[in-house]
Amino acid sequence: EVQLLESGGGLVQPGGSLRLSCEASGFIFRDYAMTWVRQAPGKGLEWVSAISGSGTETFYADSVKGRFTISRDSFKNTLYLQMNSLRAEDTALYYCAKGSYHNSYEAVYWGQGTLVTVSS
Amino acid sequence: DIQMTQSPSTLSASVGDRVTITCRASQSIKSWLAWSQQKPGKAPKLLISKASTLESGVPSRFSGSGSGTEFTLTISSLQPDDFATYYCQQYNSYPYIFGQGTKLESK
Numbered sequence: 368e369v370q371l372l373e374s375g376g377g378l379v380q381p382g383g384s385l386r387l388s389c390e391a392s393g394f395i396f397r398d399y400a401m402t403w404v405r406q407a408p409g410k411g412l413e414w415v416s417a418i419s420g421s422g423t424e425t426f427y428a429d430s431v432k433g434r435f436t437i438s439r440d441s442f443k444n445t446l447y448l449q450m451n452s453l454r455a456e457d458t459a460l461y462y463c464a465k466g467s468y469h470n471s472y473e474a475v476y477w478g479q480g481t482l483v484t485v486s487s
Numbered sequence: 488d489i490q491m492t493q494s495p496s497t498l499s500a501s502v503g504d505r506v507t508i509t510c511r512a513s514q515s516i517k518s519w520l521a522w523s524q525q526k527p528g529k530a531p532k533l534l535i536s537k538a539s540t541l542e543s544g545v546p547s548r549f550s551g552s553g554s555g556t557e558f559t560l561t562i563s564s565l566q567p568d569d570f571a572t573y574y575c576q577q578y579n580s581y582p583y584i585f586g587q588g589t590k591l592e593s594k
Contacts, residue, residue, distance in 0.1 A: 402583065404585075411572075411574065411585065411586075411587050411588040412523075412525075412531065412574050412576075412585040412588070413585070414576070414582060414583050414584045414585055417581075417583055426581045426582065426583070428582055428584075429488075429582075462531075471578060472578045472583040473519075473521040473533070473576055473578040473583070474521070474523065474531065474533065474576060475533050475536070476533070477530040477531050477533075478530065479530050480530060
């Protein structure tokens with residue numbers, strides 16, 4: 368059974384940093400693209416970042432480019448999102464999602480999310 | 488960059504109704520479109536991939552169609568469990584964005 372468990376969220380001041388983790392199980396992690404999607408309170412889904420199965424290709428939404436870094440560790444079966452220079456508008460529930468192939472970026476399976484709150 | 492436009496943003500319907508949600512892409516995405524359902528307080532769930540392929544376990548009253556720039560999600564006979572918010576996502580090319588969502592509510 369595919370399982371995705373996000374962690375690392377919390378309250379951070381504007382300008383601060385956080386690193387989110389997504390621990391994966393139930394599938395061969397290195398074989399699948401992974402994605403981060405966020406949802407601000409009461410709003411829709413916003414695609415944030417994606418990484419290929421090998422980790423050689425990474426993609427970012429314009430809203431986070433230059434501030435966020437996606438990475439993965441296939442030995443630990445874990446996806447990461449390093450978030451720097453955080454802003455109030457980054458406040459959201461952050462989901463990780465598994466793709467359907469090593470370079471196919473649709474969100475097939477979702478974790479339950481980790482909440483990031485940026486506030487002074 | 489590609490834009491995804493979903494309509495309507497809100498849809499009021501009754502149990503038993505046939506409902507259709509539309510998703511339009513600003514450029515061709517071939518058939519690389521997914522539909523997901525989200526209920527309040529829950530993570531989204533994938534219903535349909537590649538525009539028309541029903542995921543395992545998804546009821547057959549859900550169907551998807553379209554290619555290129557125009558796509559539809561149809562629920563043939565609305566059930567009480569179907570009241571939720573629906574999102575399309577394109578995964579043809581970067582950025583792999585979602586539509587704005589359609590909230591399906593009870594009339």
